[in-house]
Amino acid sequence: MRAILWLLLTASVLANVFISTFADWSGGLQIVGSVCTGAVLLGSAAGLWLTRPRTGA
Numbered sequence: 001m002r003a004i005l006w007l008l009l010t011a012s013v014l015a016n017v018f019i020s021t022f023a024d025w026s027g028g029l030q031i032v033g034s035v036c037t038g039a040v041l042l043g044s045a046a047g048l049w050l051t052r053p054r055t056g057a
Contacts, residue, residue: 002051008044012037 016037019030 002048005044005047005051008040009048012041012044016041 016034019025019033019037023030023033025033
């Protein structure tokens with residue numbers, strides 16, 4: 001499960017860099033793509049945080 005979340009996190013960062021830098025998209029399409037990759041990034045980061053190993057204190 002955590003491996004899939006790490007894969008999604010990495011893929012969303014790479015996709016966002018591609019959309020921001022290399023893709024020749026218009027303004028609106030670039031915003032939509034960036035919002036979608038940002039949502040995946042935040043979701044996978046939250047999933048990783050919620051499934052983190054807990055240590056007893």
